[in-house]
Amino acid sequence: MLKLEKYSMGVGDRFARQGEAQLEALVRAAADGLEVVPVWNKSHREHTIIGTVPGDVRREADAAVAALGWSGGYHVDADHIGLGNVDLFMESSDFFTIDVADFTGEVAPEADIEAFVERYSEFVGELKIEGLDEPLTISRDQIETAARQFLLAIQEAGRIYRHIEAAKGAGTFITEVSMDETDRPQSPLEMLFILAAIADEGIPAQTIAPKFTGRFNKGVDYVGDLAQFELEFVADLAVIRFAIERFGLPDTLKLSVHSGSDKFSIYPIIGRAVRAAGAGLHLKTAGTTWLEELIGLAEAGGEGLAIAQTVYRNAYGRFDELCGPYATVIDIDRSALPTPDAVDAWSGAAFMAAVEHNPECEQYDPNVRQLLHVGYKVAAELGRRYTDALTTHRDIIARHVSTNIYERHLKRIFG
Numbered sequence: 001m002l003k004l005e006k007y008s009m010g011v012g013d014r015f016a017r018q019g020e021a022q023l024e025a026l027v028r029a030a031a032d033g034l035e036v037v038p039v040w041n042k043s044h045r046e047h048t049i050i051g052t053v054p055g056d057v058r059r060e061a062d063a064a065v066a067a068l069g070w071s072g073g074y075h076v077d078a079d080h081i082g083l084g085n086v087d088l089f090m091e092s093s094d095f096f097t098i099d100v101a102d103f104t105g106e107v108a109p110e111a112d113i114e115a116f117v118e119r120y121s122e123f124v125g126e127l128k129i130e131g132l133d134e135p136l137t138i139s140r141d142q143i144e145t146a147a148r149q150f151l152l153a154i155q156e157a158g159r160i161y162r163h164i165e166a167a168k169g170a171g172t173f174i175t176e177v178s179m180d181e182t183d184r185p186q187s188p189l190e191m192l193f194i195l196a197a198i199a200d201e202g203i204p205a206q207t208i209a210p211k212f213t214g215r216f217n218k219g220v221d222y223v224g225d226l227a228q229f230e231l232e233f234v235a236d237l238a239v240i241r242f243a244i245e246r247f248g249l250p251d252t253l254k255l256s257v258h259s260g261s262d263k264f265s266i267y268p269i270i271g272r273a274v275r276a277a278g279a280g281l282h283l284k285t286a287g288t289t290w291l292e293e294l295i296g297l298a299e300a301g302g303e304g305l306a307i308a309q310t311v312y313r314n315a316y317g318r319f320d321e322l323c324g325p326y327a328t329v330i331d332i333d334r335s336a337l338p339t340p341d342a343v344d345a346w347s348g349a350a351f352m353a354a355v356e357h358n359p360e361c362e363q364y365d366p367n368v369r370q371l372l373h374v375g376y377k378v379a380a381e382l383g384r385r386y387t388d389a390l391t392t393h394r395d396i397i398a399r400h401v402s403t404n405i406y407e408r409h410l411k412r413i414f415g
C-alpha cells in the first residue's frame with residue numbers, strides 16, 4: 001500500500017507558481033532534522049475559480065521536486081472531491097480527500113442504522129482507551145445518534161473510495177476522509193464511530209479530517225477555547241490509535257488538520273500532543289502562499305504594488321460574491337475595511353504590514369487579510385498582468401513564501 005509519511009503538510013498553491021519556494025521550506029526543515037513531506041492540494045472549487053486543471057498541480061509538484069533534487073516523498077491531493085468531480089483528478093493525483101461534510105446529518109436507511117448499533121453494542125458501558133484519563137461512557141442512544149448523523153456520509157465516502165479504487169487500483173493512492181467544512185464539531189466519541197463506519201466500508205483511510213471545536217477562519221488565528229481544543233485533540237489521537245488496533249485500519253492513520261493556515265495559538269498544542277502520543281500529523285494549509293505573493297509584489301513596489309492595490313480595490317467592490325462561498329470560514333468586519341482609495345495611498349511597506357500575519361504589529365489588519373485571502377479570483381482575472389508580475393518578482397516572492405511556511409508554520413508546530 002502507498003503509505004503516507006508520518007508528518008506531511010498540505011501546501012496548496014493557488015496559482016501553481018510557488019512549488020519550488022514551498023519545497024524550499026521543507027528542505028530547510030529537513031536540514032534541521034525534521035522530515036515533513038509536501039502534499040500539493042487543490043480543490044475543484046479553486047481550479048474552477050482560477051482556471052487551472054489538476055494536471056497543472058502534478059506538473060508543478062514534479063518540477064519542484066526535480067529542481068531541488070528532493071529525495072523524500074511527495075504527493076498530489078485531489079482536495080475536497082466528491083463523485084461529481086473526482087474523475088478530473090484521477091490521473092494526476094495519488095492522494096484523495098473524500099469530502100462528505102454535506103452528507104453529515106442525512107440519515108442512512110433504518111436497517112443499516114439498526115445493524116450498526118447492533119454491531120457496536122459491545123461498546124455500551126465504560127470503554128477504556130489508552131491515552132484517555134477517563135473511560136468513555138457510551139450509551140446505546142449515543143451510538144444510534146452517531147449512526148444517524150454520520151453513517152450515510154461514510155457510506156457515500158465508501159462509494160467514492162471504490163470508484164477511485166476501480167480506476168486506479170487498490171493500494172496505489174492515499175485516502176483521506178474529510179468532514180471539516182461543517183458548523184458542528186465532532187466529538188471524540190463520534191470520531192470512534194465514524195472510524196468504525198469507515199472500517200466497515202473497507203476504506204483504508206490514512207487521514208481523517210474532523211471539524212474540531214472552535215473557528216478555523218482562513219488565514220487568521222484560531223478562535224475558540226484553547227483548553228477545550230487541547231482536550232479534544234488529545235482524545236482524538238487516543239481514539240485513532242484505538243481504532244487502528246480494534247478495527248484494523250491502516251497503522252498510518254492520523255489526523256488531518258484543515259487549518260485554513262496560520263493557527264498560531266494551537267500549533268504548539270498540536271505539536272506537543274502528537275509528539276507525546278507518538279502520532280503522525282497532516283497539516284493542510286492552502287491560501288497563505290497566495291497572500292505571500294501579494295506581500296512580495298507590494299514589497300517590489302511600482303507595478304507590483306499597483307497590482308496588489310488593484311486586487312484590493314476589486315475584491316472590496318465584490319465583497320459578497322467573493323466572501324459568499326467562504327461564509328463559514330471567514331469573519332470580516334466590513335465596516336472596518338479601509339477604502340480602496342486609502343489603500344492606493346499606502347506604501348509597499350504599509351501594504352505589507354497590513355497583510356502580513358504579525359499579530360504584534362499595530363498595522364496588521366485581519367479584515368484586509370481575510371478579504372484578500374478569498375480574493376484570488378480577482379487576481380486570476382488579471383491574467384498575465386498578474387502571472388507576469390510573479391515571474392518578474394520571483395525572488396522576492398519566493399523568499400516570502402518559504403519563510404512563511406518554515407517560520408510561521410513548521411517551526412511553530414515542531415520547533
Ligand SMILES: [Zn+2]
Nearest residue numbers: 178180181258
Ligand atoms: Zn478542508
